[in-house]
Amino acid sequence: NAGVTQTPKFQVLKTGQSMTLQCAQDMNHEYMSWYRQDPGMGLRLIHYSVGAGITDQGEVPNGYNVSRSTTEDFPLRLLSAAPSQTSVYFCASRPGGETQYFGPGTRLLVL
Amino acid sequence: GESVGLHLPTLSVQEGDNSIINCAYSNSASDYFIWYKQESGKGPQFIIDIRSNMDKRQGQRVTVLLNKTVKHLSLQIAATQPGDSAVYFCAEQTGGSNYKLTFGKGTLLTVNP
Numbered sequence: 001n002a003g004v005t006q007t008p009k010f011q012v013l014k015t016g017q018s019m020t021l022q023c024a025q026d027m028n029h030e031y032m033s034w035y036r037q038d039p040g041m042g043l044r045l046i047h048y049s050v051g052a053g054i055t056d057q058g059e060v061p062n063g064y065n066v067s068r069s070t071t072e073d074f075p076l077r078l079l080s081a082a083p084s085q086t087s088v089y090f091c092a093s094r095p096g097g098e099t100q101y102f103g104p105g106t107r108l109l110v111l
Numbered sequence: 112g113e114s115v116g117l118h119l120p121t122l123s124v125q126e127g128d129n130s131i132i133n134c135a136y137s138n139s140a141s142d143y144f145i146w147y148k149q150e151s152g153k154g155p156q157f158i159i160d161i162r163s164n165m166d167k168r169q170g171q172r173v174t175v176l177l178n179k180t181v182k183h184l185s186l187q188i189a190a191t192q193p194g195d196s197a198v199y200f201c202a203e204q205t206g207g208s209n210y211k212l213t214f215g216k217g218t219l220l221t222v223n224p
Contacts, residue, residue, distance in 0.1 A: 004154075040216060041216065042216040042217060043155070043200070043214040044214075045211060045212070048211070059211075092154075099145070099157050099160065100157070100212070101157070103154050104154050105152075105154050
């Protein structure tokens with residue numbers, strides 16, 4: 001299994017641009033989530049999904065959209081990037097139990 | 112709101128020594144706790160977990176202790192190695208929150224050879 005994969009690894013955007021961060025898992029996990037990690041802030045939950053077709057907001061959802069059309073994929077969309085969205089983004093998945101498996105992360109810089 | 116926090120943001124130890132990383136939590140309803148290790152440039156990696164009906168759980172070279180009376184969690188690493196150098200996060204989950212984990216800010220562990 002490849003586990004949790006994320007693309008791209010790095011991205012630079014200009015303010016106002018849009019982009020989609022991709023996340024995929026091949027472990028048939030029901031639950032998937034997106035976190036952002038900022039210095040001194042720890043990991044904060046953006047959006048999560050408990051199964052295909054079901055998504056919900058986390059702690060910091062503003063400025064981000066998600067969808068879950070398949071079990072495997074959980075893309076995160078930035079419709080109009082802002083400098084405050086400069087961060088490292090982690091996708092995670094888990095089966096019915098609580099142990100989460102994290103992807104390698106996407107480093108995003110918004111100028 | 113309630114949160115998970117760490118007492119020490121940095122910890123430096125000598126190779127071969129034991130390391131202890133502490134975590135305080137404030138939500139008495141939390142019933143599941145996890146420790147993650149994050150190496151530079153990588154995603155968090157699961158180390159060990161513990162449920163609130165336990166006081167202690169051991170893994171390979173790691174032990175997690177839970178003191179519900181004072182809402183304190185600790186991670187003990189035996190015979191610390193240079194490869195243990197990383198940021199360590201604790202996280203808590205409250206029953207009924209389904210999927211939401213609350214993470215602490217992390218402790219940077221540096222192992223000196």
